[in-house]
Amino acid sequence: MQKRAVFGHRLLPYLLLAPxxxxxxxxxxxxxxxxxxxxxxxxxxxxxxxxxVWFENYRALFSDPAYYNTIVVTFVFSAAVSALSLSxxxxxxxxxxxxxxxxxxxxxxxxxxYAVAPAVAGVLWIFMFQPSLGILARGLRTLxxxxxxxxxxxxxxxxxxxxxxxxxxxxxxxxxLAGLQAIPKSVIEAAAIDGARPVRRFWTIVFPLLSPTTFxxxxxxxxxxxxxxxxxxxxxxxxxxxKATETLVYKVYQDGRxxxxxxxxxxxxxxxxxxxxALTAVQFRYIERRVTY
Amino acid sequence: MAGVTFREVxxxxxxxxxxxxxxxxxxxxxxxxxxxxxxxxxxxxxLRMVAGVETVTAGEIRIGERVVNDIEPAERDIAMVFQNYxxxxxxxxxxxxxxxxxxRGVPKPEIDRLVREAARILEITELxxxxxxxxxxxxxxRVAMGRAIVRQPKAFLFDEPLSNLDxxxxxxxxxxxxxxQRQFGTTSIYVTHDQLEAxxxxxxxxxxxxxxxxxxxxxxxxxxxxxxxxxxxFIGAPPMNLLRLAAAELSGLLGASAAVPPEGGILGVRPEDxxxxxxGARSDGGLALPLTVETxxxxxxxxxxxxxxxxxxxxxxxxxGAAAPSFGEQAVAIAPRHKLHVFSADGSRRIxx
Ligand SMILES: Nc1ncnc2c1ncn2[C@@H]1O[C@H](COP(=O)(O)OP(=O)(O)OP(=O)(O)O)[C@@H](O)[C@H]1O
Ligand SMILES: [Mg+2]
Numbered sequence: 001m002q003k004r005a006v007f008g009h010r011l012l013p014y015l016l017l018a019p020x021x022x023x024x025x026x027x028x029x030x031x032x033x034x035x036x037x038x039x040x041x042x043x044x045x046x047x048x049x050x051x052x053v054w055f056e057n058y059r060a061l062f063s064d065p066a067y068y069n070t071i072v073v074t075f076v077f078s079a080a081v082s083a084l085s086l087s088x089x090x091x092x093x094x095x096x097x098x099x100x101x102x103x104x105x106x107x108x109x110x111x112x113x114y115a116v117a118p119a120v121a122g123v124l125w126i127f128m129f130q131p132s133l134g135i136l137a138r139g140l141r142t143l144x145x146x147x148x149x150x151x152x153x154x155x156x157x158x159x160x161x162x163x164x165x166x167x168x169x170x171x172x173x174x175x176x177l178a179g180l181q182a183i184p185k186s187v188i189e190a191a192a193i194d195g196a197r198p199v200r201r202f203w204t205i206v207f208p209l210l211s212p213t214t215f216x217x218x219x220x221x222x223x224x225x226x227x228x229x230x231x232x233x234x235x236x237x238x239x240x241x242x243k244a245t246e247t248l249v250y251k252v253y254q255d256g257r258x259x260x261x262x263x264x265x266x267x268x269x270x271x272x273x274x275x276x277x278a279l280t281a282v283q284f285r286y287i288e289r290r291v292t293y
Numbered sequence: 294m295a296g297v298t299f300r301e302v303x304x305x306x307x308x309x310x311x312x313x314x315x316x317x318x319x320x321x322x323x324x325x326x327x328x329x330x331x332x333x334x335x336x337x338x339x340l341r342m343v344a345g346v347e348t349v350t351a352g353e354i355r356i357g358e359r360v361v362n363d364i365e366p367a368e369r370d371i372a373m374v375f376q377n378y379x380x381x382x383x384x385x386x387x388x389x390x391x392x393x394x395x396x397r398g399v400p401k402p403e404i405d406r407l408v409r410e411a412a413r414i415l416e417i418t419e420l421x422x423x424x425x426x427x428x429x430x431x432x433x434x435r436v437a438m439g440r441a442i443v444r445q446p447k448a449f450l451f452d453e454p455l456s457n458l459d460x461x462x463x464x465x466x467x468x469x470x471x472x473x474q475r476q477f478g479t480t481s482i483y484v485t486h487d488q489l490e491a492x493x494x495x496x497x498x499x500x501x502x503x504x505x506x507x508x509x510x511x512x513x514x515x516x517x518x519x520x521x522x523x524x525x526x527f528i529g530a531p532p533m534n535l536l537r538l539a540a541a542e543l544s545g546l547l548g549a550s551a552a553v554p555p556e557g558g559i560l561g562v563r564p565e566d567x568x569x570x571x572x573g574a575r576s577d578g579g580l581a582l583p584l585t586v587e588t589x590x591x592x593x594x595x596x597x598x599x600x601x602x603x604x605x606x607x608x609x610x611x612x613x614g615a616a617a618p619s620f621g622e623q624a625v626a627i628a629p630r631h632k633l634h635v636f637s638a639d640g641s642r643r644i645x646x
Contacts, residue, residue, distance in 0.1 A: 186379035189346040192366040193373050194440070195396035204392070208383045 032273060038266035057267040066243065067251075067268075074247040077161060078225035085165040086217060089172030090210075094202070096173075097180040107177070114170030122235030125163035153244025156237045160245050163236060164229045172217050179213035180206070219283045223276060248272055295357030295447045296322040296480055297343060302352035304338050312338040314504035315352065320482060320497065325474050327483045327512075329491040330501035331527070336484040339501075340450050343482060344373050356447055367396070372441035373450040376457065378433045380425040386412075386436050387421040393444045411443040414473070431462045442473060449474070449481040455490065467493060488530060492516070500524050522640030525561045531597055531609045533634070534567075536560045536582075546580060547635065547645060554637060558644055561634035564611035569598060572623035579629040584608055586624060589617045600626065 042053045061067050096107055113121070128136045129147070140147040148155060183206060191205045207214075230249050233239060239246035239254055246254065249272065256265025297320045304313040312335040320326040328336045341347040343354055345366030354361050361369050372393070381389050387408055394404045412418045415435045425433055434454065441449055454470070455463045471494055474481050485491055491498055492512045500507045500515065500523075507527075508520040519525035519533070526532040538546070539557040546560070547553065562580060575581055584600030587607075596617040598610040610626050618624055635645040 184377070184379065186375045186377055187381060189344070189366070190373065190375060190379040190440075191381070191392070192346060193344055193369075193371065194393035194444075195367045196392070197365065197367050200396065205381060 035266045035269045035273070038262055039270050040263075041266075042263045053263070057263040061264060061267050061271075069243065070246050070248055070251045073157075073243070073245065074226065077157065077164075077229075077245070077247055078222050080161045081164045081168065081225040081229070082218060082221035084161065085168040085172055085221060086214070088165070089169045089217075090176050090214075092169070093173050093176035093180055094206075096177055110173050111170045113167055116167065117231070119231045119235040121167045122160075122163055122232040125159060125166070126236055129159055151241055153241055156241055156245050160229070160233055160236050163232050164225060167232065168221060168224055172221065175213055175217055176210070179210045183209050215286060216283070219279055223279055226272070226275065296320055296324070297326075297448055297482060298353075298355040299339075300353040300355075302339070302342065302354060303350045304335070304342060304347065305350045312504055313342075316501075316504075316506055317352075318499060318506060318509055320480055322480055323478045324496045325471070325481045325483065325494055326497045326499060327485060327491045327495035328499050328501060329485060329488070329527070330507075332486065334501045335504045336486075336501055337452055340373075340452055340482060340484050343369075343448070344371060344450055345369050370444075370446050371448045371450055372444055372446040373452070374437045374441050374454040376453040378425075378437040378457075380433060380436055380440070382425050384424070385421065386417065386423055386425070386428070386439075389425070389436055390439050390443045393440065397444075407443050408439075411439045414442070415439045430457055431466070434458060434462075434466060438470070438473070442477065445477070445479075447480065449479050449483075451481065451483040451485075453485055454483075456485070456487070463487075463490075470494065488528060492528075498528075500527060502527075518643065519561070519634065520643050522559055522561065522636050525634060525636070529563055531564050531611070533561045533563050534608045535640075536562075536602075536606060537638075543635065546633065547630070552644070554644070556638045558638050559636040559640055561636060562628045562632060564597065564609040566628050566632040567608070567610040567626040568628070569610055569612055569618065570625045570627050572625060574625045574627065576625075576627040576629070579627060580633060582608060582626040584624055584626055586618045586620055586622045589619065591615045591617065598624075600624070 039057050040052055040054060042051045042056060092110060096110070116124070126134075128134045130137055137147045146152075150156070187209075188201060188205060191201045196204060226247070227249055229247065230253070233245055233247060233250050234253075237245045239250045248268065252265050252268045252272065255261045255268065299319070300317050302313055302316045303311070305311045314335075316339065328339065330336055338347060342349050343356070343361075345361065345364065349362045356369060356371065381392065384392065390408045390411060391404050394407060399407070408421070409418070412421055415438055417432065417435050417439060420428060420432060420436070425436065428436065434457075437454065451470075455466050458466060467490055470483075483490075483494055485494075495512045497509065498512045498515050499509050502523050508515055508524045510518075515524060516528055519528060522535055526535065536559065537557065538560050540553050540555050543558055543560065544553045560580070567582075570581075572583065583603040585603070586598055587601050588599040590597040590599075593615070594613070596612050596615055598612060598617055600608050600610065602608055608626055633645070634643065636643055
């Protein structure tokens with residue numbers, strides 16, 4: 001159902017929209033256009049002169065093997081974070097959907113991680129997996145794993161993936177739970193009577209009916225892994241060791257802020273911007289055409 | 294195929310609500326059993342326990358010889374038609390019907406044959422490629438029926454399958470369900486609170502009230518000899534008239550031979566068994582109730598006269614045609630003795646035969 005407000009004055013709606021538009025202009029369009037402009041510029045090493053170089057920054061970027069390495073790292077990281085957080089959240093939601101005693105407490109506990117700030121989450125995981133002191137790291141040692149995320153790139157990657165996924169589980173869980181509860185109980189019962197045991201029921205009925213939710217969450221999680229994990233990576237590994245955990249967003253920061261390559265950094269931001277716009281477009285298109293059963 | 298037997302079946306829900314309070318009866322193999330009763334009396338609960346989607350708190354349910362209390366719904370080999378049809382929204386009609394067969398590992402050509410056969414019987418062949426959301430309510434109902442018959446299960450369970458249809462469709466589907474059940478000879482348990490459905494479909498009518506069985510019998514038997522005042526007023530429309538009578542009045546009416554309890558009892562007489570006579574008329578040996586006409590409902594082939602009794606209380610008389618008395622007229626409602634029903638004072642027991 002659509003609600004239609006009636007305004008007394010023709011200007012009033014624009015006036016009411018003005019603050020929102022102003023905020024968007026100042027905090028999004030302005031910096032975005034700055035980034036685009038910046039990406040066409042090249043500064044000398046001392047920041048004394050600036051030259052307009054067209055696509056030189058982009059060309060440099062795509063001929064740099066380090067950039068491809070970062071793309072691979074980002075891809076692996078995002079895929080792993082999304083897969084891990086989605087599957088664990090789905091598993092937990094399926095368990096929480098059953099009418100159990102203490103289900104409310106269980107659900108509340110599951111929502112907590114979402115309220116933890118990314119950097120804090122990172123620090124928490126660092127403590128647990130700190131090679132010499134962390135409880136879990138020591139556990140791994142006793143199992144014969146030479147755990148050292150400070151030196152081993154794969155270990156570092158696993159660590160940031162786990163921390164980032166853990167943070168996102170709550171969000172996914174809530175959506176999955178809502179999605180599960182929207183499936184009519186009688187449909188599941190009909191499937192049970194039709195001879196489908198729980199596992200088969202899940203894959204043939206529940207999972208397909210959940211697919212709109214899953215797709216929505218997949219996009220959200222990819223965007224999260226691309227952009228919102230900056231704090232976790234910064235707190236835990238700083239992109240290291242030797243760039244093993246440097247994602248695209250982290251590289252923007254690394255090159256621009258620390259490396260002083262403003263033009264290259266801006267070019268990277270523009271590429272990221274294009275990626276996020278593409279993801280959002282896919283999302284919107286899908287939601288618009290989304291089948292409602 | 295198999296009969297279904299209930300032995301002292303109870304259901305207490307998690308909240309402590311006792312929905313079914315010890316129910317025992319047997320539905321013979323191939324019979325069409327209809328469960329009726331007012332809303333909340335536990336009909337659906339009982340049916341869902343047979344299906345296995347609700348646990349049995351105590352007692353025993355058997356399908357055929359097998360006790361099914363702890364058996365998964367998947368292994369009970371029954372089919373259920375839900376009130377909201379519960380079709381699988383993401384599957385075509387064909388797949389909705391094929392789903393149960395696939396789960397049981399029926400070979401593909403056989404599935405195809407069975408689905409097409411069921412679709413032909415229900416005249417939904419041209420709908421096989423559609424999704425449930427592209428169907429009308431009546432068509433969905435047919436698909437739900439198709440999903441049930443395609444598997445040729447041991448028993449059909451229906452939970453108010455027609456209540457979402459319009460009146461006309463309901464009548465034709467009712468006839469069709471009865472026809473299908475005869476054709477397949479499958480034991481069926483059907484829940485409804487529509488009397489007409491109950492009376493026309495049932496071989497065996499089970500009247501429930503507040504988690505207990507009030508009466509079991511053939512529909513006409515229940516209509517003609519209701520076991521309690523609850524059944525008497527629940528079956529039949531408009532409901533049976535009930536009058537509280539003292540012991541002396543009762544034995545006067547029934548004759549000295551009848552065993553009348555000292556605290557008196559409740560007299561029942563159906564509106565259709567009463568005849569309106571002019572004021573002052575008497576009934577030889579039967580019931581004669583002087584009344585003043587209050588309202589008349591004319592529905593065409595018959596009319597319902599609502600009267601206020603001279604002795605206190607109300608009465609409904611059903612008369613043929615539209616030639617009914619008008620408001621304020623005095624009349625006498627008369628019924629022969631063999632049309633009277635007598636119940637114990639608390640209404641829990643029938644006294645006369
Ligand atoms: N899942 C449940 N949890 C707790 N109580 C329930 C549950 N389902 C039903 N009840 C209660 O059990 C009683 C019987 O319910 P049931 O659904 O069997 O009634 P019904 O005879 O089918 O009624 P209707 O004709 O309205 O469908 C009701 O009092 C109902 O409130
Ligand atoms: Mg019900």
